[in-house]
Amino acid sequence: MEKIQILIIEDNEDIRESTSEILELANYQVYQASNGKQGIDLAIKHIPDIILCDIMMPELDGYGVLHLLNKREDTALIPFIFITAKADRIEIRKGIEMGADDYLTKPYDDIELLNAIESRLKKRERQRNIYSSNLTQITNLFQASHGLEELQKAFNERKIKSFKKKQVIYYEGDAASTVYLMISGSVKTTKMTEDGKEFMTGVYGAEDYFGITSLFAGKEYKETAEVLEEATLCSVPREVIDQLFYKYPDVAEKFIKILAGNVISHEEQLLQLAYFSVRKRMAEVLLKLHTKHPQTENFEISRENLASMAGMAIETVSRILSDFKEENLIDRNAGRITILDISRLQKLKN
Numbered sequence: 001m002e003k004i005q006i007l008i009i010e011d012n013e014d015i016r017e018s019t020s021e022i023l024e025l026a027n028y029q030v031y032q033a034s035n036g037k038q039g040i041d042l043a044i045k046h047i048p049d050i051i052l053c054d055i056m057m058p059e060l061d062g063y064g065v066l067h068l069l070n071k072r073e074d075t076a077l078i079p080f081i082f083i084t085a086k087a088d089r090i091e092i093r094k095g096i097e098m099g100a101d102d103y104l105t106k107p108y109d110d111i112e113l114l115n116a117i118e119s120r121l122k123k124r125e126r127q128r129n130i131y132s133s134n135l136t137q138i139t140n141l142f143q144a145s146h147g148l149e150e151l152q153k154a155f156n157e158r159k160i161k162s163f164k165k166k167q168v169i170y171y172e173g174d175a176a177s178t179v180y181l182m183i184s185g186s187v188k189t190t191k192m193t194e195d196g197k198e199f200m201t202g203v204y205g206a207e208d209y210f211g212i213t214s215l216f217a218g219k220e221y222k223e224t225a226e227v228l229e230e231a232t233l234c235s236v237p238r239e240v241i242d243q244l245f246y247k248y249p250d251v252a253e254k255f256i257k258i259l260a261g262n263v264i265s266h267e268e269q270l271l272q273l274a275y276f277s278v279r280k281r282m283a284e285v286l287l288k289l290h291t292k293h294p295q296t297e298n299f300e301i302s303r304e305n306l307a308s309m310a311g312m313a314i315e316t317v318s319r320i321l322s323d324f325k326e327e328n329l330i331d332r333n334a335g336r337i338t339i340l341d342i343s344r345l346q347k348l349k350n
Contacts, residue, residue: 003029004121007048009039009065010083011057015106019052019083022110023117036060040068043075050120052104055084055091063098070099077159079120083108093174099159123162162232163187169225169233176214176221178235182206185231186292189223190308200308202265203228205292209258216259229300281310282320283348286330290339298331298338 006028010016013034020030031046033039036053037060043051051069055062062082069075081102082095092103101123104116160183163169169180172191180187182204189202189210201223204210214221245252276284285306289299303321307314321337324330329345331338339345 003027004050005029005031005046005048006117007031007033007039007042007046007051009033009036009051009053009057009062011035011054015054015083019113022113026114026117028117036062036065039065043069043078044072047074048078049124050079050081050117052081052083055082055095063094066095066098066100079124081116081120093171101159101161160232160234163227163230165227165230167227169227170211170221172221172224174221176211176219177238178211179209179238179241180211180225181234181236182208182210183232183234185233186228187225187231187233188228188305188308189225191223198304198308199311200305202262203289203292203309209255212255212258213262228305278310278312278316279320279323280348281312282306282317282324283329283345285309286324286337286339287342287345289337290342298336300336302335 006023008016008019008023008030010019010032011034016032016034020032023030031042031048033042036057039051039053040060042048053062053065060068062084066080066082069078069080076099079101080099081104082100083104083106084091085106095103101120102116104112108116163185169187170176170178184206187204187210188200189204190198190200193199202210210225211221214223241255245255288309289301292299303314303317306321307317310317321330321332325332327344329339329341331340
């Protein structure tokens with residue numbers, strides 16, 4: 001059985017050698033590069049299973065390495081982990097937007113390193129399975145489209161990205177350059193009110209698109225997108241969507257229907273805030289979440305997120321959930337909610 005190949009690109013010899021030693025003890029085949037240019041040559045020559053790359057290096061930094069490898073068909077899909085002393089939001093956002101899969105912050109220990117490697121390798125295998133199992137779903141979403149072949153090609157050429165719970169995909173005010181398609185998990189979008197409160201504008205699950213409204217309404221995202229449950233998704237650049245719009249009217253029609261559905265959903269949400277009692281609003285929120293989890297009997301969501309969706313205080317959420325549990329409408333255990341009586345929730349009077 002061939003060993004899994006890992007490429008380390010790091011100008012600090014001590015870090016490079018110690019990391020290599022740990023990985024070799026774990027039975028990985030390791031290649032070492034002391035600078036970005038050498039790293040690119042080794043990546044092209046060996047096509048490793050995963051790449052660990054420092055950011056701050058002479059001659060060519062880690063961002064340059066990632067950019068050049070992403071331009072090549074044979075190296076674009078290699079899982080890429082930055083190893084860096086910097087861990088602030090701007091650095092992380094830049095790397096994620098460029099296509100990095102993960103970050104390791106120096107100094108890291110043996111367990112952190114091996115967990116990061118194993119996690120990426122497992123997700124790479126899941127990614128391959130997702131490609132094969134979800135191409136049918138993508139086809140169904142665009143089954144009447146003459147642009148289907150081009151659209152599928154656009155998805156196939158992009159990585160299916162994995163995001164951890166609470167990870168931010170984009171912030172309100174970031175440049176809107178991408179449309180996202182959910183493969184699994186769930187994502188919420190939120191806006192901040194003037195008094196600093198968070199209001200949830202949407203929840204997205206498998207086969208849902210998000211980022212569309214912001215993409216076509218201006219140059220910036222109008223809300224923040226954050227992962228509710230560990231998620232995998234595809235992203236397609238704005239210019240690709242624009243080309244499909246101009247060339248294939250039926251593709252444009254699909255997105256127009258999605259936009260219209262979002263508008264209707266937001267209108268209903270505003271009406272509920274204006275006219276529904278807190279019990280009725282909470283019932284509607286729970287039913288909406290239930291529809292996003294058709295394959296499971298329950299879902300996990302925090303009181304804070306429920307409060308954000310329903311537009312009420314956290315204390316009110318706790319009281320209503322307790323009431324619903326006593327009335328055998330739901331069951332709640334360690335943050336997971338199970339709907340016990342959908343019909344009664346739907347018929348709950350205002």
